[in-house]
Amino acid sequence: MADFDQDLQQRLAAFREQGLYRTLRRVDSTQGTRIQIGGRTLVNFSSNDYLGLTNHPALREAAIRAVEKYGAGSGAARLICGSLTPHHDLEDILAAFKGTEAALTFSSGYATAIGTITSLVGKDDLIIVDKLAHACIVDAARLSGAKLRVFAHNDLDDLEHILKWANSASRPASPSGRILIVTESVFSMDGDHAPLRELADLKEKHGAWLMVDEAHATGLYGANRRGLAEELGVAGRIEIQMGTLGKALGASGGHICGSQKLIELLINRARSFIFSTAPVPAAAAAAAAGVRLIQSNEGEQLRHALWDRVASFIGQPSPFPSAILPVIVGDEMKAVELAAGLRERGFFVPAVRFPTVARGAARLRVTVTAAHATEDINAFKAALDATRNTQHAGGQVRTPENP
Ligand SMILES: *Cc1c(COP(=O)(O)O)cnc(C)c1O
Numbered sequence: 001m002a003d004f005d006q007d008l009q010q011r012l013a014a015f016r017e018q019g020l021y022r023t024l025r026r027v028d029s030t031q032g033t034r035i036q037i038g039g040r041t042l043v044n045f046s047s048n049d050y051l052g053l054t055n056h057p058a059l060r061e062a063a064i065r066a067v068e069k070y071g072a073g074s075g076a077a078r079l080i081c082g083s084l085t086p087h088h089d090l091e092d093i094l095a096a097f098k099g100t101e102a103a104l105t106f107s108s109g110y111a112t113a114i115g116t117i118t119s120l121v122g123k124d125d126l127i128i129v130d131k132l133a134h135a136c137i138v139d140a141a142r143l144s145g146a147k148l149r150v151f152a153h154n155d156l157d158d159l160e161h162i163l164k165w166a167n168s169a170s171r172p173a174s175p176s177g178r179i180l181i182v183t184e185s186v187f188s189m190d191g192d193h194a195p196l197r198e199l200a201d202l203k204e205k206h207g208a209w210l211m212v213d214e215a216h217a218t219g220l221y222g223a224n225r226r227g228l229a230e231e232l233g234v235a236g237r238i239e240i241q242m243g244t245l246g247k248a249l250g251a252s253g254g255h256i257c258g259s260q261k262l263i264e265l266l267i268n269r270a271r272s273f274i275f276s277t278a279p280v281p282a283a284a285a286a287a288a289a290g291v292r293l294i295q296s297n298e299g300e301q302l303r304h305a306l307w308d309r310v311a312s313f314i315g316q317p318s319p320f321p322s323a324i325l326p327v328i329v330g331d332e333m334k335a336v337e338l339a340a341g342l343r344e345r346g347f348f349v350p351a352v353r354f355p356t357v358a359r360g361a362a363r364l365r366v367t368v369t370a371a372h373a374t375e376d377i378n379a380f381k382a383a384l385d386a387t388r389n390t391q392h393a394g395g396q397v398r399t400p401e402n403p
Pocket residue numbers: 108109110111134136184188213215216244245246252253254
């Protein structure tokens with residue numbers, strides 16, 4: 001026992017030395033633009049609840065009603081003890097929202113990627129992933145046993161180079177294997193957008209499949225707020241549309257939207273679906289209420305409010321808006337100090353470090369939501385400037401216009 005703790009102690013000390021040590025901060029309030037930490041109220045610029053739905057009465061009431069009708073737990077995995085109505089309702093609503101034949105939900109976005117990618121490709125296949133794709137995609141790709149290739153971030157030439165290699169005689173192992181390209185639509189740590197039209201062109205030209213993770217885009221883009229694929233008019237060309245229910249949708253869980261055959265395959269193969277207890281009914285009901293709300297006029301108004309706040313933050317309206325506005329610092333320790341300085345001034349924003357981003361690319365990951373007031377944004381910007389000046393921290397606000 002002593003050896004065990006000593007080993008862990010050494011590893012923890014190494015994290016501390018590198019500025020990579022992490023702790024949980026206990027929040028004694030609900031999640032929202034104001035959170036209570038250590039007896040203080042801080043203005044929150046860290047949440048992915050982009051439309052302010054986590055505390056919306058429609059979601060809260062849907063969750064409460066589901067508990068009253070279906071209870072607190074789910075009993076078992078859905079293939080074992082039967083599959084509860086709230087999960088089917090949610091999947092029907094998601095498929096209708098995204099305009100696909102079918103949908104399947106998972107307990108989280110992470111579990112969605114793991115179950116889906118490992119169902120679709122295996123050891124004779126090739127998976128090609130954007131350099132900045134989320135950890136769950138990378139982990140799933142590794143777990144699948146498929147050959148993993150990474151293309152430079154949003155670099156179509158690099159991707160095409162790999163695709164040509166994949167279809168050439170020089171790919172020794174399995175020339176007839178499947179090829180799956182996976183990317184995010186709006187990148188989680190940078191807020192920039194993937195060139196989905198060009199990616200769809202390339203995958204069609206080279207006989208590959210395309211999976212797009214819309215975690216940070218669902219609810220925010222497109223005429224029906226389905227995501228960036230809708231905005232760019234390519235949703236119908238993407239074989240696998242992934243998303244989470246825990247960000248703009250305000251609840252918890254993950255989902256895949258696509259063909260009936262895709263969903264059937266996942267029900268039969270996705271181990272994170274098959275071997276895991278179904279999400280609680282309240283989570284499914286809250287997510288369904290979130291999807292309904294996003295489709296309503298109120299959803300459209302909330303999206304407008306969000307882009308309005310983003311424009312206040314960057315000082316101008318943006319043709320490619322994103323709610324994720326990283327302040328790039330570089331050095332891990334300096335990013336942590338900058339976040340601490342901002343907490344002293346009453347603002348909560350996370351310092352994101354390796355391994356979430358590359359070493360030396362530490363940043364404050366500022367997220368703006370529809371629930372912020374314009375005054376919150378102005379006060380935060382003033383506090384950021386003041387903290388940077390006293391700490392000589394530097395740090396550039398990065399936006400799609402100012403990459
Ligand atoms: C948050 C996130 C996930 C994971 O979703 P969870 O529901 O939080 O597990 C997957 N992909 C991306 C791009 C994300 O940002």
